[in-house]
Amino acid sequence: xxxxxxxxxxxxxxxxxxxxxxxxxxxxxxxxxxxxxxxxxxxxxxxxxxxxxxxxxxxxxxxxxxxxxxxxxxxxxxxxxxxxxxxxxxxxxxxxxxxxxxxxxxxxxxxxxxxxxxxxxxxxxxxxxxxxxxxxxxxxxxxxxxxxxxxxxxxxxxxxxxxxxxxxxxxxxxxxxxxxxxxxxxxxxxxxxxxxxxxxxxxxxxxxxxxxxxxxxxxxxxxxxxxxxxxxxxxxxxxxxxxxxxx
Amino acid sequence: xxxxxxxxxxxxxxxxxxxxxxxxxxxxxxxxxxxxxxxxxxxxxxxxxxxxxxxxxxxxxxxxxxxxxxxxxxxxxxxxxxxxxxxxxxxxxxxxxxxxxxxxxxxxxxxxxxxxxxxxxxxxxxxxxxxxxxxxxxxxxxxxxxxxxxxxxxxxxxxxxxxxxxxxxxxxxxxxxxxxxxxxxxxxxxxxxxxxxxxxxxxxxxxxxxxxxxxxxxxxxxxxxxxxxxxxxxxxxxxxxxxxxxxxxxxxxxxxxxxxxxxxxxxxxxxxxxxxxxxxxxxxxxxxxxxxxxxxxxxxxxxxxxxxxxxxxxxxxxxxxxxxxxxxxxxxxxxxxxxxxxxxxxxxxxxxxxxxxxxxxxxxxxxxxxxxxxxxxxxxxxxxxxxxxxxxxxxxxxxxxxxxx
Amino acid sequence: xxxxxxxxxxxxxxxxxxxxxxxxxxxxxxxxxxxxxxxxxxxxxxxxxxxxxxxxxxxxxxxxxxxxxxxxxxxxxxxxxxxxxxxxxxxxxxxxxxxxxxxxxxxxxxxxxxxxxxxxxxxxxxxxxxxxxxxxxxxxxxxxxxxxxx
Numbered sequence: 038x039x040x041x042x043x044x045x046x047x048x049x050x051x052x053x054x055x056x057x058x059x060x061x062x063x064x065x066x067x068x069x070x071x072x073x074x075x076x077x078x079x080x081x082x083x084x085x086x087x088x089x090x091x092x093x094x095x096x097x098x099x100x101x102x103x104x105x106x107x108x109x110x111x112x113x114x115x116x117x118x119x120x121x122x123x124x125x126x127x128x129x130x131x132x133x134x135x136x137x138x139x140x141x142x143x144x145x146x147x148x149x150x151x152x153x154x155x156x157x158x159x160x161x162x163x164x165x166x167x168x169x170x171x172x173x174x175x176x177x178x179x180x181x182x183x184x185x186x187x188x189x190x191x192x193x194x195x196x197x198x199x200x201x202x203x204x205x206x207x208x209x210x211x212x213x214x215x216x217x218x219x220x221x222x223x224x225x226x227x228x229x230x231x232x233x234x235x236x237x238x239x240x241x242x243x244x245x246x247x248x249x250x251x252x253x254x255x256x257x258x259x260x261x262x263x264x265x266x267x268x269x270x271x272x273x274x275x276x277x278x279x280x281x282x283x284x
Numbered sequence: 285x286x287x288x289x290x291x292x293x294x295x296x297x298x299x300x301x302x303x304x305x306x307x308x309x310x311x312x313x314x315x316x317x318x319x320x321x322x323x324x325x326x327x328x329x330x331x332x333x334x335x336x337x338x339x340x341x342x343x344x345x346x347x348x349x350x351x352x353x354x355x356x357x358x359x360x361x362x363x364x365x366x367x368x369x370x371x372x373x374x375x376x377x378x379x380x381x382x383x384x385x386x387x388x389x390x391x392x393x394x395x396x397x398x399x400x401x402x403x404x405x406x407x408x409x410x411x412x413x414x415x416x417x418x419x420x421x422x423x424x425x426x427x428x429x430x431x432x433x434x435x436x437x438x439x440x441x442x443x444x445x446x447x448x449x450x451x452x453x454x455x456x457x458x459x460x461x462x463x464x465x466x467x468x469x470x471x472x473x474x475x476x477x478x479x480x481x482x483x484x485x486x487x488x489x490x491x492x493x494x495x496x497x498x499x500x501x502x503x504x505x506x507x508x509x510x511x512x513x514x515x516x517x518x519x520x521x522x523x524x525x526x527x528x529x530x531x532x533x534x535x536x537x538x539x540x541x542x543x544x545x546x547x548x549x550x551x552x553x554x555x556x557x558x559x560x561x562x563x564x565x566x567x568x569x570x571x572x573x574x575x576x577x578x579x580x581x582x583x584x585x586x587x588x589x590x591x592x593x594x595x596x597x598x599x600x601x602x603x604x605x606x607x608x609x610x611x612x613x614x615x616x617x618x619x620x621x622x623x624x625x626x627x628x629x630x631x632x633x634x635x636x637x638x639x640x641x642x643x644x645x646x647x648x649x650x651x652x653x654x655x656x657x658x659x660x661x662x663x664x665x666x667x668x669x670x671x672x673x674x675x676x677x678x679x680x681x682x683x684x685x686x687x688x689x
Numbered sequence: 690x691x692x693x694x695x696x697x698x699x700x701x702x703x704x705x706x707x708x709x710x711x712x713x714x715x716x717x718x719x720x721x722x723x724x725x726x727x728x729x730x731x732x733x734x735x736x737x738x739x740x741x742x743x744x745x746x747x748x749x750x751x752x753x754x755x756x757x758x759x760x761x762x763x764x765x766x767x768x769x770x771x772x773x774x775x776x777x778x779x780x781x782x783x784x785x786x787x788x789x790x791x792x793x794x795x796x797x798x799x800x801x802x803x804x805x806x807x808x809x810x811x812x813x814x815x816x817x818x819x820x821x822x823x824x825x826x827x828x829x830x831x832x833x834x835x836x837x838x839x
Contacts, residue, residue: 079767082763121333121335121636125634128633128634129634130635130637132626132630132632136628145633145637154470157412158413158414158469160405160419161416162409167763173760177756178401181396183337184415187619190471196327200809204811205812206811206812214398269626
């Protein structure tokens, strides 16, 4: 109880802080800065003033539609094969309520937890969280022990089981390391949305909203504030960056 | 030349010694072959996948590591609790602990996705990770037990064996606690996520380690045509029975607790009733072969002189088999059970959500896993041959003590 | 704790270093003396981002530093980025820096006896998004660039 009180207070504080920043920036030279996100100069690193997050509305998610999955595979150079040893960064999950029989379909991806178990358990620190909340694997120090895959409550991670070639230059990946959704960090850093979100928009479903959770004016923050949403496995108190509506 | 090699042997059975060595070497070579093949082609050749991420190699590795800590038990009882019978067995116990740990770690390392980055694993530590702490405990175990062995075997350093023995005792308790916690700290999975994992691994390590010690000891005595003193035999037998009983007790408490929690029912149903191979391995392997049968054998009344009725080899051997079964159920069974993401929902996806994950270990996993046993076996055979590890009992004191014990 | 860790690390590094030095002694430059110097294809740009002699010795340090900054802190400058190296040095014939023996990276690394594992994960050919272009991002209608500090 007191925890959630604290986090509310914390949210409030961030709200005030961010509003101040936003106000300051709007008064600054020339440009208007409102939008889904604020992109930054290349030499500026990811900042803890931002927290990237996503809101997925399952009522808008198309049953049988998997455009987000296809877009992810194309962007990140995955084969799209679904054998037990193939990588899947995002997948469509169909769930049926056992008591009521209500059926839903939703995309499941790395939830980019604030208290990420994969980051906690990684022996070398290869599993890491950026200042802006994006959880990544540093393949330069990943030893391929797969403990993070044991620890992840969302089965979000895959292990690369065979040698790879012709990777996307922006998305290095290779044999023997663990990998997962990066929120398309290469796109986010240049001011674009993740590929899955863009594909969902293009399809016209608009079931996935992406943006800065710490910016009260962002579309995602406003949507989160105006209606109820939940974390998957909220009991674990991981404070995920991805939240769902309609489940 | 060869004559000089046999220090402990009553008769120098050099041919047989080299045969054993060749056998162990062959198994180790098999593991190396598997390692280089996987290093080149990737884990695609194994039965492990994105659902069962830890397979047979980990079953053997964790078993050997846990047993390593337990094998040191005999030495600890000697040095820490001052029992003479165990003191004379301390060097053998320490050596076995090192050989077992070496075997277990070898498998663990050879199965890594990037074994070439071992240096990274040894130099970059995330201190929030219990796995990182385990690396420190494993490396420290080698150093401390190595030192302990030196103090035990060098006459001049004998006085140090007690303090170093204490240190080794606490160190290996920490080690097994940490190893159990690798599973205990996994918050998301129904099969783990329990503080009981740590003490359960500690007590199981006592049983597995002592069982391995007894098997090796029996083999050494038989090899040399000697007969283990009846009193020593009885003590170790009773101790093993206590450990096996305690392991069963922890298993019962673990499952009873789960049976009380409605959210754990599905998992318990899986392990205890309808989990196919895992249910069988649990009941037949872990409970019956590894628990009940050894207990019956150990407590079976028998006439004192009947050499044929001694189960000092068979009973501990069954405990070892049961131990491997337990690790299989804990490690693979825990992953085979579908991860619960949406309680109260039926789940379906292309990523095998909501289904019992299949695992068919391939030849490379067997080679890797057995290779760990091979490393332990080879190291033990060589060490026993080259150094003086045969327990040196003072039979007069034993006789005198028997009346007082 | 942090100090203990750093001591531990220092000690281990020393040990590893000694081991590696012993192992690496053989394929050093002296050993390769008699072997013809690799003929390297000229890069596409006018000149390299640093002095050639400096790059020859220190490119790995620059790359390592840059990779950590990019991955862990999200700093996306292009001067010392591997992608930028690949863009300039990809061979005219193979389009890659490491697919044939004459390609830029391989030619020199095999001469020097170095075996970096960059290409296990990184692409050896330039991608669709040019790095140079990315340095001045096009203004996206949805996410306007602040073009500087916030």
